[in-house]
Amino acid sequence: MEYFLALTTSGIAVGVLYGMLGMAYAVIYKSTGVVNFAQGEVMMLTAYTAYAIASLWDVGFWTLLISVTIIAIFVGLFIEFVFIRPMLGQEVFSIVMVTIGLAVAIRAIVVMIWDADPIPFPSGLPGDTVSVLGVGMYKSQVYSIIVFLALVFIMWVFLRFSRIGIAMRATANLQTTALLMGINVKRVFAIAWGLSAMISAVAGIFIASVQDLMPDMWFNGLKAFPAVIVGGLDSVFGAALGGIIIGLVENYAEGYIGFNLKEIAGFIVILIVLMIRPYGLFGKEEIERV
């Protein structure tokens, strides 16, 4: 039982990170219909930026978190404006390939600036453990769960009540109609990219403080794919929940079966989920008219 609880808590701790990245994917997909394959790389870039800030100035964790999320918003807006906006009106395949190109390029740039060796991340978070349900957890993991819940709540309030959030949902529902209703769709796209970069920056800081800064950090972005697929690409909260499901499945598979299954458990899950429900568990089925 204790083993099960330990697997569960660490699964949730990993899962919230996938959940955050999953939300970042879903925010972009929901409003623009594009999967940003460079999400993990944006996360890596912001995490390394955070490291640069933390090694220049002696700032506390929360200041670091806020300043990096603000920088991340500008990174997201920059990517949208320079690379994605000129592709508007092209096929989705082309835009997705552009994000893949970006992903490969960002990966290379990060290694060229900061080298390939792992760097311990000075997050400013306390490194000691606390006892939750009789299981030891790092305080940084507890913080990440709290921040995740806060993020989900903020996103819910934002999408439900704010003017921009409503415009985003309208755009996601039907782009042309939203445009006719006077919504600035281009601005909605830009906001979606900024918002998604912001969420992935939060994920990046926590991932860096758990795993150290490494040039293969971007792989977490790929591992968050199962989360967002399980939840359905167009469901922000489905993605958040999917993250926790995938985190748990990974840990149980590793703990009870072994074979280093942690690395691929998520991908096996999506193969099965997609065979049964092609649009994810919470995704909306597309009905096509010819």
Next chain:
Amino acid sequence: MRSGHFIESYDKLVNLTDNPVKMAWSWILVLVLALAPLVLDSFWTSICATVLITAIGIIGLNLLVGTTGQISLGHSGFLAVGAYATAILTMDYQVPGIIAILLSGFIAAFFGLIVGIPSLRLKGLYLAITTMAFAIIINHVILNAEDITRGSEGFIIDPLQVFGFSFESDASIYYLSLIILVLTVLGALNLMRSHIGRAWVGIRDHDIAAKVMGINLTTYKLLAFMVSAFFAGIAGSILAFQLQYINVDNFSLLLGIEALSMIIVGGLGSISGSIVGVIFIIFLNELVRITTGIFADDGGTMSLYIHEMKGLLYGVVIVLFLRFEPDGIMGKWRDIKNYWSNWPFHH
């Protein structure tokens, strides 16, 4: 006066090529390629052999992505299956080399069938992610099934033997891949002009409309995956004989992306485009290597980042081509040809 290119009879439409000049040039190209190893040194012969081997796999990928419109990010997985199948068959089961090449193709095709099944229900991005999941799972299996695949140690393969002749030199591998590439091109061209190729194009353009026209989506989508995987498997098999040592690192996800960048650069859905794309990317790679080699003399910092330079280059090439020349080099070539053949009435 010529005012365009018209096809007037059905025979012309189903011909391999409607232009005898093009046919003649193609055979002259093959002849030049056959004579090339006589003038090239061993280094350039081996690079040209790599180009030919890659072209086999890329033609397969283009049949799937460009012709049938099913995005695959996981073709490195099929390549790995082909290479490891060859390694296991020849080294552990003493299967003769030529039969092993064919068998590797069929084994990869079988995996293509399995990966193809989700494609019946999934579209676009969901499918792309599923194929990527396949490549990740294959790499993981290769790393962990150490009894069969030697795990992270890698696999050493003896050179290919056919009737006592050993394919050890770069030139012999070059000729082997040239022959198989010519067969691949002929096979792919014949597929494209047959009812199968037409069904694939129909599925790409609109799959529901294709279904209404009486095209069996299940059969043709699965067939596209199998044919594509078959070619990738053959390419992987020859690659194994060329390198004589394979490791899971040879088949990273970046390879699948590199492959996609090749068909984007060359031109989606065009066989000559696939070959042009392969040549462009591989020689660009060599150019980067040579230029970094020149600058590396002053301290060696540049050569340290060769892998990163390559990554950056793929990224930039993909983004620039999609932004400015989405039809690839072959698209540009068609435009230029149109301009001159219809001059002064081009449009």
